[in-house]
Amino acid sequence: MSAHSGVLGIFEARDDAVAAIDALRAAGMKRMTVYSPAPDHTIEHALHEPKSPVRIFTLVGGLTGAATGFALPTWTSLHWPLVTGGKPIISMPAWVIIAFELTVLFGALSTVLGLFILNRWPNRKPLIIYDASFSADRYGIHLDVPAGASAAAARDIMNRAGAVEIREARGEVTSAS
Amino acid sequence: MATERRSETHPGIDSYGRVNRDVLKLLSVPGRAYRILFACVLVVLAWGIFAFGTQVVLGIGMSGLNNPVSWGLYITTFVFWVGIAHSGTLISAILYLFRARWRQSIYRVAEAMTVFAVLTAGLFPIIHLGRPWVFYYLLPYPNQRLIWPNFRGPLLWDVFAVGTYLTVSTVFFFVGMIPDVAAARDATTVTWRKKLYTVLAFGWRGTNTEWKHFNRAYLYLAALATPLVLSVHSVVSWDFAVSIVPGWHTTIFAPYFVAGAIFSGLAMVMTIVIPIRKIFGLEAYFTPRHFDMMSKLVLLTGMVVFYAYLTEYFIAWYSVETPERYAFWNRAFGEYWWATWIMLTCNGIIPQLLWSKKIRTNIAAIFTITIFINIGMWFERFVIIVTSLTREYEPWQWRPYMPSWVEMSILAGSFAWFFMWFLLFLRILPGVSVAELKEVLPAPIRRLSGRRIQTGEASP
Numbered sequence: 131m132s133a134h135s136g137v138l139g140i141f142e143a144r145d146d147a148v149a150a151i152d153a154l155r156a157a158g159m160k161r162m163t164v165y166s167p168a169p170d171h172t173i174e175h176a177l178h179e180p181k182s183p184v185r186i187f188t189l190v191g192g193l194t195g196a197a198t199g200f201a202l203p204t205w206t207s208l209h210w211p212l213v214t215g216g217k218p219i220i221s222m223p224a225w226v227i228i229a230f231e232l233t234v235l236f237g238a239l240s241t242v243l244g245l246f247i248l249n250r251w252p253n254r255k256p257l258i259i260y261d262a263s264f265s266a267d268r269y270g271i272h273l274d275v276p277a278g279a280s281a282a283a284a285r286d287i288m289n290r291a292g293a294v295e296i297r298e299a300r301g302e303v304t305s306a307s
Numbered sequence: 308m309a310t311e312r313r314s315e316t317h318p319g320i321d322s323y324g325r326v327n328r329d330v331l332k333l334l335s336v337p338g339r340a341y342r343i344l345f346a347c348v349l350v351v352l353a354w355g356i357f358a359f360g361t362q363v364v365l366g367i368g369m370s371g372l373n374n375p376v377s378w379g380l381y382i383t384t385f386v387f388w389v390g391i392a393h394s395g396t397l398i399s400a401i402l403y404l405f406r407a408r409w410r411q412s413i414y415r416v417a418e419a420m421t422v423f424a425v426l427t428a429g430l431f432p433i434i435h436l437g438r439p440w441v442f443y444y445l446l447p448y449p450n451q452r453l454i455w456p457n458f459r460g461p462l463l464w465d466v467f468a469v470g471t472y473l474t475v476s477t478v479f480f481f482v483g484m485i486p487d488v489a490a491a492r493d494a495t496t497v498t499w500r501k502k503l504y505t506v507l508a509f510g511w512r513g514t515n516t517e518w519k520h521f522n523r524a525y526l527y528l529a530a531l532a533t534p535l536v537l538s539v540h541s542v543v544s545w546d547f548a549v550s551i552v553p554g555w556h557t558t559i560f561a562p563y564f565v566a567g568a569i570f571s572g573l574a575m576v577m578t579i580v581i582p583i584r585k586i587f588g589l590e591a592y593f594t595p596r597h598f599d600m601m602s603k604l605v606l607l608t609g610m611v612v613f614y615a616y617l618t619e620y621f622i623a624w625y626s627v628e629t630p631e632r633y634a635f636w637n638r639a640f641g642e643y644w645w646a647t648w649i650m651l652t653c654n655g656i657i658p659q660l661l662w663s664k665k666i667r668t669n670i671a672a673i674f675t676i677t678i679f680i681n682i683g684m685w686f687e688r689f690v691i692i693v694t695s696l697t698r699e700y701e702p703w704q705w706r707p708y709m710p711s712w713v714e715m716s717i718l719a720g721s722f723a724w725f726f727m728w729f730l731l732f733l734r735i736l737p738g739v740s741v742a743e744l745k746e747v748l749p750a751p752i753r754r755l756s757g758r759r760i761q762t763g764e765a766s767p
Contacts, residue, residue: 143753168745206455253510267323
């Protein structure tokens with residue numbers, strides 16, 4: 131089975147797309163990808179998706195940064211224990227600043243790493259199931275159709291919801307942009 | 308066609324498609340005026356690099372720096388550019404968390420300004436070094452002599468704060484741009500642009516999972532950038548406040564510097580956006596309301612800064628500390644009295660004009676005021692650094708300071724460096740956030756047009 135086997139419906143109004151999502155889900159067809167030109171809460175609600183786990187990356191990165199920020203100055207100061215300014219070798223108040231900056235640095239970088247891992251970026255493959263208008267003003271719904279099953283029902287639903295265009299998206303058949 | 312409604316924040320923009328067309332039009336072939344401006348910027352930059360070259364070859368004596376003023380124009384300009392950087396993060400992160408719905412169109416420009424301003428600021432501590440080629444001694448790297456930097460020193464805190472700020476703001480800038488670069492990728496027909504945007508878009512398609520992870524990541528980046536922006540200028544202020552130089556040794560410095568940074572940064576955003584708006588015909592994107600809102604923020608932060616100036620004088624008097632009292636008397640009436648009065652006039656008095664709604668909505672007036680603020684904020688740092696150092700400790704070591712031609716050329720070169728990046732940015736990357744702007748525009752909806760869509764009985 132080709133991974134790209136399915137139907138791609140293109141909509142020019144958000145409520146049409148949402149109506150199609152609702153109808154497809156009601157018909158038990160839930161394996162879909164929805165394309166939108168802007169982040170959209172209405173679509174998010176229609177899809178009933180769980181929260182993004184990217185926050186785990188932020189948390190782990192931030193904690194690693196904090197730990198590094200205390201460990202690095204402590205270790206290097208003990209490595210060459212030279213008293214400066216009459217202050218203790220391990221000067222915690224100063225370490226707090228380093229730890230704070232590294233918390234932010236590691237937290238931010240691991241958040242971005244999480245974003246890339248979760249989205250499987252960079253996606254170097256040509257954009258097959260895609261249309262250039264999705265980044266401008268149109269919405270798209272791609273429904274995975276298992277091999278052997280008929281796409282007629284899905285096409286019918288999308289049609290009735292007001293799709294302006296429906297394509298068979300199978301492998302290299304549809305190539306946009 | 309789908310029915311379009313009006314946005315309350317950007318009433319002049321009527322559809323998603325128009326946003327793409329208008330914004331991506333900025334990426335067209337540059338005109339004659341742009342090329343001339345760019346050439347001028349390169350000439351000034353080349354002059355600045357030449358001046359720096361003479362300093363490298365002939366030594367730091369080419370600058371006016373000497374004892375006791377070993378921090379002169381370079382550190383003044385460093386603090387100035389770090390300050391300029393701050394409003395970008397304010398607009399992109401803090402106003403994002405506060406859900407200020409007017410920030411969308413302006414934040415990309417502000418964020419670009421942040422990245423380029425930190426990039427400029429970061430050069431100055433290195434230029435300021437007598438031997439700039441050993442700048443990497445600042446970093447904690449394993450070395451044969453087993454020597455590590457002194458983490459108790461505020462200058463090292465600065466390395467971590469400014470380094471983190473540069474990294475995080477750059478990452479924030481490029482990650483935030485992914486959906487917009489994808490839009491540019493889909494619209495462009497120029498080969499090199501297509502290649503560049505394809506790389507920078509990382510294969511973005513705008514799917515529901517991509518948006519979900521993207522929005523969350525953006526939220527956490529904003530949440531991390533917010534305390535970061537407040538910390539960076541606090542750490543910069545501790546370079547001064549942790550020492551015992553009269554005029555520097557005060558606890559008020561951190562909040563005073565942060566307010567000043569946001570004040571100067573917002574002024575710079577407006578100084579830059581006003582000509583862009585005019586030249587590129589983006590009046591529908593940068594509306595008078597934007598300038599009204601930013602002017603109010605400038606007024607607020609300006610009042611905080613002015614209050615801090617007055618508090619400094621009050622505390623100097625109230626402390627009954629002779630050196631402290633002298634330092635502040637010297638600021639206002641000593642040999643650098645003119646710098647102090649430029650600072651007080653530009654930052655304390657001129658912004659008071661913004662109380663008037665008439666002035667806040669007059670673009671030409673705002674432009675003039677923000678230029679005064681930029682000048683005033685540069686002089687603020689000059690006053691803090693130079694007046695304090697020329698009269699440091701014992702009278703026998705007092706010595707006046709004036710920047711040399713090398714320092715002035717490098718200052719001019721830093722502006723050229725900043726504007727070079729900015730001009731390149733305007734032509735290469737989307738200068739207004741396409742995706743975020745769509746968030747505040749009404750989505751294309753058909754139902755209002757009266758055509759009924761049957762959805763309930765759609766199941767087979």
